[in-house]
Amino acid sequence: MSCLMVERCGEFFESPEQAAKCVRMLGDARLRGQTGVPAERRGSYPFLDFRLLNNTANSGEFGTKKKVKRLLSFQRYFHASRLPRGIIPQASLHLLDEDYLGQARHMLSKVGTWDFDIFLFDRLTNGNSLVTLLCHLFNIHGLIQHFKLDMVTLHRFLVMVQEDYHSQNPYHNAVHAADVTQAMHCYLKEPKLASFLTPLDKMLGLLAAAAHDVDHPGVNQPFLIKTNHHLANLYQNMSVLENHHWRSTIGMLRESRLLAHLPKEMTEDIEQQLGSLILATDINRQNEFLTQLKTHLQNKDLRLEDEQDRHFVLQIALKCADICNPCRVWEMSKQWSEKVCEEFYRQGDLEKKFQLEVSPLCNQQKDSIASIQIGFMTYIVEPLFQEWARFTGNSSLSENMLSHLAYNKAHWKMLLLKQTRSSAGGSGRSSGSPDHADRGAESEEQTVTEGVAP
Numbered sequence: 001m002s003c004l005m006v007e008r009c010g011e012f013f014e015s016p017e018q019a020a021k022c023v024r025m026l027g028d029a030r031l032r033g034q035t036g037v038p039a040e041r042r043g044s045y046p047f048l049d050f051r052l053l054n055n056t057a058n059s060g061e062f063g064t065k066k067k068v069k070r071l072l073s074f075q076r077y078f079h080a081s082r083l084p085r086g087i088i089p090q091a092s093l094h095l096l097d098e099d100y101l102g103q104a105r106h107m108l109s110k111v112g113t114w115d116f117d118i119f120l121f122d123r124l125t126n127g128n129s130l131v132t133l134l135c136h137l138f139n140i141h142g143l144i145q146h147f148k149l150d151m152v153t154l155h156r157f158l159v160m161v162q163e164d165y166h167s168q169n170p171y172h173n174a175v176h177a178a179d180v181t182q183a184m185h186c187y188l189k190e191p192k193l194a195s196f197l198t199p200l201d202k203m204l205g206l207l208a209a210a211a212h213d214v215d216h217p218g219v220n221q222p223f224l225i226k227t228n229h230h231l232a233n234l235y236q237n238m239s240v241l242e243n244h245h246w247r248s249t250i251g252m253l254r255e256s257r258l259l260a261h262l263p264k265e266m267t268e269d270i271e272q273q274l275g276s277l278i279l280a281t282d283i284n285r286q287n288e289f290l291t292q293l294k295t296h297l298q299n300k301d302l303r304l305e306d307e308q309d310r311h312f313v314l315q316i317a318l319k320c321a322d323i324c325n326p327c328r329v330w331e332m333s334k335q336w337s338e339k340v341c342e343e344f345y346r347q348g349d350l351e352k353k354f355q356l357e358v359s360p361l362c363n364q365q366k367d368s369i370a371s372i373q374i375g376f377m378t379y380i381v382e383p384l385f386q387e388w389a390r391f392t393g394n395s396s397l398s399e400n401m402l403s404h405l406a407y408n409k410a411h412w413k414m415l416l417l418k419q420t421r422s423s424a425g426g427s428g429r430s431s432g433s434p435d436h437a438d439r440g441a442e443s444e445e446q447t448v449t450e451g452v453a454p
Contacts, residue, residue, distance in 0.1 A: 112185060114186060114328075115329055129174065171218075176336075184208075186397060193392075196305065209321055214252075215244065250274070250275075289319060297390050320385060323381055330404070341361075341372055382409075385401060
């Protein structure tokens with residue numbers, strides 16, 4: 001069989017097996033057939049195995065595939081990227097109302113402050129917060145000049161990244177990516193770390209933050225595994241989503257040719273380090289990284305002059321940025337909490353529809369937002385940010401984050417208590433909270449870890 005060219009990979013493969021593997025890793029790739037006409041970009045939403053879902057049902061058929069797709073309206077189907085096909089968006093990213101544009105510029109002047117409101121910034125940039133933020137951060141960190149990046153190519157790449165996030169996802173969308181990127185920018189400025197960082201470190205940190213959840217389907221790894229999804233099979237049920245985010249990012253880097261002018265050895269190193277950073281966000285590896293960080297801090301053997309140690313700190317910084325929502329001011333933290341729980345509940349509703357076991361934290365009738373957040377803060381966020389504060393020497397930013405975290409946790413506890421009291425008249429138990437009081441701490445921690453990120 002003749003070689004196939006995978007546009008997103010920008011490479012030739014000698015065997016169909018190699019080409020197929022690349023296409024599956026880079027799910028929204030376009031294959032150029034014998035006619036030379038590229039097929040429509042199909043969108044890389046991990047399609048469900050409808051045969052499996054139908055087999056697990058006990059009551060009749062669910063209808064046609066078209067009806068099932070309509071049921072999953074919160075996902076992106078057959079997303080067609082216009083920019084790579086040369087179609088100019090109807091509204092230019094920069095043709096904004098002058099007043100809004102001025103406000104967005106003013107906000108960017110304070111991009112390094114922890115109370116930066118990413119929701120407002122996204123509205124002011126007409127939904128282009130990720131592109132606008134990254135262009136600005138690449139500029140102020142001197143990365144465009146240092147790596148001799150072409151601005152048009154950079155902008156094109158960032159648009160590709162932004163478009164590959166599913167706007168239908170309540171939580172794992174481009175605004176979340178922009179929020180994580182802004183947090184990473186704040187961490188890169190920490191006095192304990194900043195003086196040691198190289199331009200490559202900064203670019204890796206910002207790129208990994210921006211693309212760490214690209215093409216997230218809005219469901220978690222256990223869901224992909226139990227529906228026998230092809231990504232779960234491809235990555236052998238190990239860091240399935242994180243591997244997909246990484247491979248998709250590499251595909252877009254190659255397709256955009258953003259780094260094509262750099263030496264091959266350097267681009268290969270960048271790709272591998274991006275993978276190491278993105279894979280570190282797998283919540284199932286939380287204890288692994290936390291234990292390693294505690295050991296380093298206990299032994300006082302972190303040498304930031306060493307590239308390997310700096311990379312480890314960047315991994316920890318990205319993990320912190322990814323779950324920093326409970327450390328934001330209450331108004332923003334509450335919005336993120338509601339959004340992530342909405343995504344949990346959508347997965348739970350989908351599992352109920354197809355008579356699958358409902359995943360932890362995804363049952364809206366049992367798992368309240370307050371109880372989910374309290375468990376998340378207690379077992380995931382607090383341990384990590386306490387160690388991060390030790391690393392930074394209890395910097396002003398770390399103290400600020402821990403202060404917000406304590407306030408937000410107390411606020412959720414107060415709301416949960418009110419919910420419990422309001423529903424105590426009937427069964428004597430809150431119908432909106434899980435049985436956390438009846439579980440052992442170890443069991444609860446496992447439940448939170450399994451269900452924390454769809």
